[in-house]
Amino acid sequence: MTSSKLDPGDEIDGYRVVSLLHNGGMATLYRVERAGAELPLAMKVPRLAQGDDPVSVVSYEVEQMMLGALQGRHVPRLEAVGDLQRRPYLVMEFIDGESLAAAVGRAPLDADELVRLLAPVADAIDDVHRQQLAHLDIKPSNVMFRASGEAVLIDLGLSHHRHFPDLLAEEFRKPIGSAPYIAPEQVLGLRSDPRSDIFALGVVMYQLATGVLPFGAPTSVHGLRQRLYRYPRAPRALRPELPQWVQEVILHCLEVDAARRPTASEVAAWLRQPASVVIGVRGRRTRNPGWAVRLRRWLWAAGFEPAAPATTQASALPIVLVAVATQHRDASRQAALQAAVRDLTAMHSEARIAVATVIPPQPLLGSSGPESGGNLHVRHLVELRAWAEALQLPEQRLTFHVLEAHDAAQALLDYATNNPVRQIVIGAPPIEGNPKLGISYKPVAAAVAARVALQAPCTVMLVRPVAAA
């Protein structure tokens, strides 16, 4: 791969470098020209050298994917793409205007100035959300203004689009984003919720209204997690002259639970018509709540799981893994397991049910017995399907897995680790010293359930048939 450093006058595929615009951690941005170009142009070259952040190459791919899919005035137009193997670059429209970052230095701003700057930003976020994109890195330096006043969201390298595989979720299971602006659900690794952009917009609005960041600029995951339970200081405690409606909108955007945040179009409408904002507890607060409320919030945060995003898709839905012992059948245990899963599916209408069993690895070749190879695999698959018929679930909510492994517990644990499994349901080991239950469960199966329960990365439900009276 060639060096990413370019000098004025250098030419790549017909684009002549005019000047260096910005040297960032992930990419370098140049002003470029091409004969006959309709738009002013900029070229973004990712940093791919040894020692550079590995996120940079993936976010380059992501940005290329997103710019290619989006339309309209609120993202830069994509002009050309360089081959990743040979010379990676993106040539896009150069937005020759002011950055929102310039306003940060002038903060605190008054309400009129906030409206003038941020209503167009809310419009831009609304536009990309309608195009199924969550930007996930909204911050002042990623917002530019056209001469017309319209806002343009730049740097889509961390974005998530419902129509495309999330290349970043795959490789980086740590929070990705800009520490001061990242939403609580992003801190927990969820990268598909457009409502994370509303939280970031709330942070930007807070920053411009008060001159300080509501959660500071933490550098550790622990520090990032604080926004799950710590209230930011009320903006009006910092600037009493700020209207209540501004505080109401800011704190509404900063709700920890994404479901309680407004949409981008609601924020845009409120900014343009402050009289339409209903001022509640959020707008009137000037002091932080007492220690009892804070403690309750901290306890809640300790077990916080982000709500399902507004635009989920099947592959991201939580999975309930049901371990069915097709090798050790016992009618009362199977019925108890079926009943438990039926109850669970009634409660969690979104969850996908993965019905799994573990069989010893089958020889690939050379075995010709009737039980060998694919036959055995398929037979167990058929049994799992028959088992699941009692659940009466639509087929798209069910998947069936015959895992081949010597170590059944490890196979189930691996599956739960590598897939978004929320809960494992498995038959409980028999109660020791209670022969009345008459369960002919083999000790090996009991050991599997016990090990899964001890080592699973998620909740485990142990199901035991009720003893006959």
Add this chain to the structure above:
Amino acid sequence: MKLALIADIHSNIEAFDACLAHARDRGAQRFALLGDLVGYNADPVAVVARAMQLVEAGAAVAVQGNHDAAAAGDVSERMNEAAAAAIRWTQRQLAPHQADFLRSLPLVLREGSVCLVHASAAAPERWVYVMDTRAAAASLDAAESPYVFCGHVHDPLLYYMGADRRPQPFLPVAGISIPVARHRRWLSIVGSCGQPRDGDPRARYALFDIDRALLTFHRIDYDQATAAGKVRRAGLPEEFARRLESGR
């Protein structure tokens, strides 16, 4: 070059012809038939004839599916009674040279950066269902190609693999072109052409623009009523006719 990938046609000539026409309209020059030409439905002769014609003209390549193997006389695989009944019926319809064609199909084909297989490239003769990340990883590892296309599982799904060697599932949106960069590895279950099962009765296939590395999963309408009517007139199990009508 645009390659159309069609899997699990299952003796449904109406769905097959509709996918071929749709793909040709979008510039497909080549076709990959990913196994299970026959089984379940009522037009094995027409489907195999169309496939042979495309293969002989050099416009298509084909791999063998478990239903093809069964119809060609390999009885090693156990099927449920309805599917087995359809196979016995199919065997009575096929001409000897058509059964020979099915028998002669390879299990795996590799062409350039593309690997074609009906089930899993890891032990294709075992007809493993690629239904989770482990199975997807095994198939991708065995294929040694950046792009694996398969069928067998009837619902479309795209797995993509990066540096950490864990494939991630992605549910493709019909009609949206997905950039599938060459430096990654991708496993596509293209979805069933002739017997969809996820509640949408339209025929599925995928179109791969190799030069631009863009993959599009399609769902297209075809004449389900005619195909279902043929199943009933042939005296095949009623559930197969209803499945064509409802997509379940």
